[in-house]
Amino acid sequence: MESYMIYMPLVLAALGLLYMFIKKSWVLKQDAGDGKMKEISDYIYEGALAFLKAEYKLLAIFVAIVSVALFVVSLVVPTTHWLIVIAFIFGAVFSAYAGNIGMKIATKTNVRTTQAARTSLPNALKISFGGGTVMGLGVAGLAVLGLTAFFIFFYHYFMGGQWTDTDAMTIVLETLAGFSLGAESIALFARVGGGIYTKAADVGADLVGKVEAGIPEDDPRNPATIADNVGDNVGDVAGMGADLFGSYVATVLAAMVLGNYVIKDMGGNIVSEGFGGIGPVLLPMAIAGVGIIISVIGTMLVKIKSNDAKEAQVMGALNVGNWTSIVLVAAACFGLCKWMLPETMRMEFFGEGLLEISSMNVFYATLVGLVVGAVISSVTEYYTGLGKKPILKIVQQSSTGAGTNIIAGLATGMISTFPSVLLFAGAIWASYAFAGFYGVALAASAMMATTAMQLAIDAFGPISDNAGGIAEMSEQEPIVRERTDILDSVGNTTAATGKGFAIASAALTSLALFAAYVTFTGIDGINIFKAPVLAMLFVGGMVPVVFSALAMNAVGKAAMEMVEEVRRQFRDIPGIMEGTGKPEYDKCVDISTQASLKQMLLPGVLTIGFPLVIAFVPMIFGMDHLAIAEMLGGYMAGVTVSGVLWAIFQNNAGGAWDNAKKSFEAGVEINGEMTYKGSDAHKAAVTGDTVGDPFKDTSGPSMNILIKLTCLIGLVIAPILGGHTDDAQAAVPTVIEVNNIQDVAVNGESITIQDVDVQKTVDDETGMVTANVTIKRKVNGATVSKTHHLKGTKAEVDAQIAQLDAEVTSFK
Amino acid sequence: MESYMIYMPLVLAALGLLYMFIKKSWVLKQDAGDGKMKEISDYIYEGALAFLKAEYKLLAIFVAIVSVALFVVSLVVPTTHWLIVIAFIFGAVFSAYAGNIGMKIATKTNVRTTQAARTSLPNALKISFGGGTVMGLGVAGLAVLGLTAFFIFFYHYFMGGQWTDTDAMTIVLETLAGFSLGAESIALFARVGGGIYTKAADVGADLVGKVEAGIPEDDPRNPATIADNVGDNVGDVAGMGADLFGSYVATVLAAMVLGNYVIKDMGGNIVSEGFGGIGPVLLPMAIAGVGIIISVIGTMLVKIKSNDAKEAQVMGALNVGNWTSIVLVAAACFGLCKWMLPETMRMEFFGEGLLEISSMNVFYATLVGLVVGAVISSVTEYYTGLGKKPILKIVQQSSTGAGTNIIAGLATGMISTFPSVLLFAGAIWASYAFAGFYGVALAASAMMATTAMQLAIDAFGPISDNAGGIAEMSEQEPIVRERTDILDSVGNTTAATGKGFAIASAALTSLALFAAYVTFTGIDGINIFKAPVLAMLFVGGMVPVVFSALAMNAVGKAAMEMVEEVRRQFRDIPGIMEGTGKPEYDKCVDISTQASLKQMLLPGVLTIGFPLVIAFVPMIFGMDHLAIAEMLGGYMAGVTVSGVLWAIFQNNAGGAWDNAKKSFEAGVEINGEMTYKGSDAHKAAVTGDTVGDPFKDTSGPSMNILIKLTCLIGLVIAPILGGHTDDAQAAVPTVIEVNNIQDVAVNGESITIQDVDVQKTVDDETGMVTANVTIKRKVNGATVSKTHHLKGTKAEVDAQIAQLDAEVTSFK
Secondary structure: OHHHHHHHHHHHHHOOOOHHHHHHHHHHOOOOOOOOHHHHHHHHHHHHHHHHHHHHHHHHHHHHHHHHHHHHHHHHHOOOOOOOHHHHHHHHHHHHHHHHHHHHHHHHHHHHHHHHHHOEEEEEEHHHHHHHHHHHHHHHHHHHHHHHOOOOOHHHHHHOOOOOOOHHHHHHHHHHHHHHHHHHHHHHHHHHHHHHHHHHHHHHHHHHHHHHHOOOOOOOOOOHHHHHHHHHHHHHHHHHHHHHHHHHHHHHHHHHHHHHHHHHHHOOOHHHHHHHOOHHHHHHHHHHHHHHHHHHHHOOOOOOOOOOOOOOHHHHHHHHHHHHHHHHHHHHHHHHHHHHOOEEEEEEEOOEEEEEEEEEHHHHHHHHHHHHHHHHHHHHHHOOOOOOHHHHHHHHHHHHHHHHHHHHHHHHHHHHHHHHHHHHHHHHHOOOHHHHHHHHHHHHHHHHHHHHHHHHHHHHHHHHHHHHHHHHHOOOOHHHHHHHHHHHHHHHHHHHHHHHHHHHHHHHHHHHHHHHHHHOOOOOOOOOOHHHHHHHHHHHHHHHHHHHHHHHHHHHHHHHHHHHHHHHHHHHHOOOOOOOOOOOHHHHHHHHHHHHHHHOHHHHHHHHHHHHHHHHHHHHOOOOHHHHHHHHHHHHHHHHHHHHHHHHHHHHHHHHHHHHHHHHHHHHHOOOEEEOOOOOOHHHHHHHHHHHHHHHHHHHOOOOHHHHHHHHHHHHHHHOOOOHHHHHHOOOOOOOOHHHHHHHHHHHEEEEEEEEEEEEOEEEEEEEEEEEEEEEEEEEOEEEEEEEEEEEEHHHHHHHHHHHHHOOOOOO | OHHHHHHHHHHHHHHHHHHHHHHHHHHHHOOOOOOHHHHHHHHHHHHHHHHHHHHHHHHHHHHHHHHHHHHHHHHHOOOOOOHHHHHHHHHHHHHHHHHHHHHHHHHHHHHHHHHHHHHHHHHHHHHHHHHHHHHHHHHHHHHHHHHHHHHHHHHHHHHOOOOOOHHHHHHHHHHHHHHHHHHHHHHHHHHHHHHHHHHHHHEEEEEEEEHHHOOOOOOOOOOOOHHHHHHHHHHHHHHHHHHHHHHHHHOOOOOOOOHHHHHHHHHOOHHHHHHEEEEEEEEHHHHHHHHHHHHHHHHOOOOOOOOOOOOHHHHHHHHHHHHHHHHHHHHHHHHHHHOOOOOOOEEEEEEOOEEEEHHHHHEEEHHHHHHHHHHHHHHHHHOHHHHOHHHHHHHHHHHHOOOHHHHHHHHHHHHOOHHHHHHHHHHHHHHHEEEEEEEEHHHHHHHOOOOOOOOHHHHHHHHHHHHHHHHHHOOHHHHHHHHHHHHHHHHHHHHHHHHHHHHOOOHHEEEEEEEOOOEEEEOOOOOOOOHHHHHHHHHHHHHHHHHHHHHHHHHHHHHHHHHHHHHHHHHHHOOOOOOOOHHHHOHHHHHHHHHHHOOOHHHHHHHHHHHHHHHHHHHHOOHHHHHHHHHHHHHHHHHHHHHHHHHHHHHHHHHHHHHHHHHHHHHHHEEEEEEEEOOOOOOOOOOOHHHHHHHHHHHHHHHHHHHHHHHHHHHHHHHHHOOOOHHHHOOOOOOOOOOOHHHHHOOOOOOOEEEEEEEEOOOOOOEEEEEEEEEEEEEEOOOEEEEEEEOOHHHHHHHHHHHHHHHHHHHH
16 A cells, blocks of 8 residues: 555546546536627637737747757756756646636626526526636646656656665655746746736726726727627636745655655654655655645535525635635645654754654644635734724725825735734644644645645636626626625625735745755855855845836826727727727737736746856856855745735735725715715725726736746756755765865965864764864965865775875975 | 044934025025026915925824834834834935925026026036025034934933943844834825825926927916926925935935844954944944045035036036035945944854854945946946937837837836946945955945935926926026026926936835845745745735825826816816916815825825735734744835836836937937928927836836835844844743744644754854754644744753653653
8 A cells, every 4th residue: 555655636636636527527518608608709719719819929939949958958967867857848838828717717607607697696606616626626626636646757757666775865856846836937927928918908908998088997999898708708717826836846845855854854764654655755755645635525515505695694605615625634744744744753953953853743734724714814814804894994095196096005915924924934834843844834735735625615706707807798687786796795705815816925935935945055054144145145135026027017008008909899899989889809809918928928938037147147156055155045935025024015015905885886985974985095905906006916926826827947057056966976985175274285376274163063873974174374474264065985985184284284 | 532422323314404595595695586587486385385285184194104103013022122113204204304305496496597597508517406405404404413312312212332242233133224214204295195296296387288288388377387487496406305315314224224234144243343333333424424525525616617518518517516425425335334343243154154254245245336326327328318319219110100109208218227227236246255245235325325315316306497487387488498498498408317317216215125124024035935924925026016006196186186176276266268367276286296105105005005004914813923024025126126127217217208209309310301390290309208207207216115115024023023032032041942842742732753853053152052853753643844943052952852852752
């Protein structure tokens, strides 16, 4: 049984995908309505496909370029294997395919939801959530399937399917990082490009349609209305899906890397502990696999019975499914930790040396992750939810104009970083205290285990939103729109909490990747008291700020192109306002598509370019590789800390403005007076929402990709920066730079030896000796200290020390 | 000569203050006008005094509490001397007195400038800039006078006026840190409280006066108009002055601390090098002292001749003075470095050991500081200057409404972090590469040397602004207002660039303090790969964001109180609108004063409370002190990085919005049409300015105080966190924890020794031996590694090692 465990996640993922296909065909079999409904739905479907097609073209070019670059690197750098290119391509293809499934099902489910809403609310929920489930399982299933399949392949390819040593496993995992890099690259396109698309279409449609032409939202006379509806799918469905696909893969990968280092800390071999000696490496995959099945169970629990249900009942149904999955994951983590991990492990803790950690400690760390996932959703809900105190305050401040509304919204977003960051900081601390960085990574893995469920909850929102739009455009009975509005309203809440979950996942994933990076490079920490590292911390902190600005400006530029096209159509197409002329929807879709993909290039280049420049420019100038690794680590930390802050700030400010505006729909009390839509205060709130839109749908969510991709690029570069070459050499006894003294002497400089310092360590288990011989000498007046790292058997190292001693003596 | 150098800065500061008093009496002798002018000016003067009085009351309580706390600490902690309390009180008093001089002269100069503007522009500049000069020299003179006097006192008190060793000097400088802490505490009140005051009064006056009552700005019928004018002085004069006073003192102090460590790295004694062996410690004070005289020269060069001069000529006159001072400081640094420093020094560089650094390298580092000061002003000018590309873009975006104006402004502020942070990062790198952290601190010192000049340029702006207001209120000829407007317009530019200078000074000061902190605590770096340190980096990054939100909200609350009072007066005072009833100016002044001081408490508590909690809560739980020190360091780094980013973002966004709005006064071309005040686009720009006001005048500048005060509190706590106790013990050979093995054995646990590792280092100069003996043992199955730090003569240490060896053998 134990030896087959490596295949278990593969099987579970396949089962999840099987269920997904069954659910998908069920959804597609539902009645798709008739006439105008179907027509509009087809426009949206085709618009979505048009975006995907254009995106894939650009992606293909991007993947080709990166593949060539990776291949060249694999030729030059001995520790990088060319198979990383294959993993990269598959990571990109799998993520793109998952996005494709999600987009298609979402754009097919919307009209079926509208049709179902004509009969009853429970049916409408069943279908819209069914579509979400397909999306969620597609993403989670493909993520686990791809990652596990490649792991099994590499494990057999590099290690013959049997544990040999940590270094070999490191090569397996470094190659596997290609899969993760591929997935996250797609996320960059889908999340950032999608974010620009959705807001450009939205702003464009609103500015000309609502403001200039005075026609309502989702009016079929507006040429940009289809693009707007496509945008909901592109941004909220495909973008979010790719984001979480990337997080899922990266988290599991990072946990596997750290699991490998647990084995190393335990002496490099735990085959006697079962699971082929790779239990700590397999565990994260196992949790991910089980999480898929648990999510299936969770989605099955989401249903309502009463046709008169309101938001609270629908939300309640979602909560039942969500909480059940979280509790089940906790139970599964308990079982899996107990079963797959050695009862006690040894882990290296900074400054405390090797400590004994029980498998239960690892379980506690996973609980930390589950708590973070749940609490961050509540925090987000508090700062952005309708009727909550911060929203009411923004509403009040709207009465004195747009300026005070903006200040209140900004302040809300800023203050919301307080509980969120304390939560993250507490999570880092606690999960590390329980089980080191392995604990941090497993906390993230446990949180991500319910990804399929989270995505189902998340994707059902835009589907319902679309369904409402179709109801409006096809002029259905008011009851239909009322029903879809209930679903849409719940969807708005889940969208906000889903963003919180996505940030938390990105933050924990980045931390896990960061930890994996440090172990990969072999540096003994990232010391920000070194000026170059501190400088890079500053630079890293700046990048998310500039990235956000670029993303916001991109929305502005893309929206302007859209505005001009819509104005042109209103001007040039006769009878468009009377409903006799037909708007050219496809032109608007095309403009959003082209503009969004064009505008995402600059932020994309910033994301990818900075870490590469930091790594390779100093290398060209001959800087020490480990020093570069530390600088890059400082940069990664800067991006992560600042990126998490700006993600929380922008998402919550945007969400708060949005709901402050929505509050006016039902009417709000300001200074004792009921105030409604159309009032000056409402207009001020609309201004706030205009600012909040790119915050919460473009720049805010993009932060997730920025921080994860930065840390992943670091991880892929890690082997080049020296990485585990030191470890690899440990197998062969070598003496490094033993001729150094003579080298210097050859230059004819004056040398006096000041001090020799020998530090020797014997590994009790392997009998290998490590020695650091530090020689301080005055070279032409300047004191230079140089450490020689020696490794080998005792006899070998002693001989080398003797040789160094002789050299030193000859110079004294 | 050399031995008197310690008194040189004192003499120069006194000379500066003497010149200040001469200039002051000259300004006060100028014609203060008559009738209404004088009356209004008196109101402003009394309002300013009222604020100062209220502030002093609150300050007295604050200083009393902190003094008691510091005194208790000095009783409990052996390494902290009670004299720190005296230094603290004097630091606070000196800073408050400097603020007092500045406020008084500014509120006396404004009306004299108006009067002078009735005759000619050159006269008006001469007087307004004269007032600025008094302010600048008051701040710089008192800063240097106080710091040097206390240094001389402590140097004689603790060391008898003669070099003994690094540890004694550390106690001198640690006690001196009290002076800096006192100064920065006042800055907290003056900058944050002043920032809230000025915006509350401004918003209150505008909302009711301009918007509701429809009367122009600076109309004497508006009850809040005096408070508004007082606010300009409170925020821009006293706030900025206290900010730079704090930076000046902290920078010089940090450079002195690092200078002391240079002496340590050079073997602990350089008496043979002259200057009583404390050249590297004296140098920063000497640069500060010479800087005062150079600033006097610089201010003398600021003059125009033509009465028809425009903004460009006035700006040119200021530039002549500014650039001359910068060049003179560079020359002075060359001479002082060459003269006061040993020709070559040894400095410890991380990972590279001790390196030889020539005194010229230190000079190059000072040049880096001067370049940063100059370039940051240009960067700020580019992103916020009238007619510059970013401003024109915001103007364009105003045509589509307030929403797009806000987005454009936010994006401008965010993007402006790009060149600014790259500049800072480059400066850190370069100055460190030249001369280590001593170089970083001296870069800051050189930049701050022209503080008096910078403040003069900065303070002349609000004086001219006030002069214009008085001209308006006292109904002068239009030519008077035209002349003061020219000065005011230049003042707006210098205010923006002055904010850039203040940020740069705060950033470099914090870095220097950060470096001093690390050397004080004796930790060997701040490793963010340790989870608790990383967690604190996150928390630190969050604090500036939350602080900014609190400051913005504070403005909102204080402004609301003001609005209600103004509304009440318009309602209750008969004839107020007709000019027959007299508004109660003092009530408004009182409300601003009380509200601003009340509202600054929460952000103040956040600033002071967080580092204290991080330091003392884990201490209560028995956490290792050095681990706490590292955590606190992580927090400090987080606050600094995030604080600098948010300072740049908020200041530049606010400045950009302000000038985008001002652009409409002369008219701007939008889509080919000239657009003026009163247009919809202008209204959108006004909304942007409303948001920008608290950004650029309250929360943005407060960041400077937040980051400096955080690092200063860290520095003052440093000795408690273990600090130089280790160094103190170095004098007496001791063996630490040599009985540890037996201690463990007593507990009856099973122990096996796994490995013993001895690392021995001999100091060639002192002959002292340092040894680290690491013993790895299995205690009840867990591997525990413990390092024994031994220090002493070779014989002593060898004996201790033998003892440890014997113990180990008996356990093997």
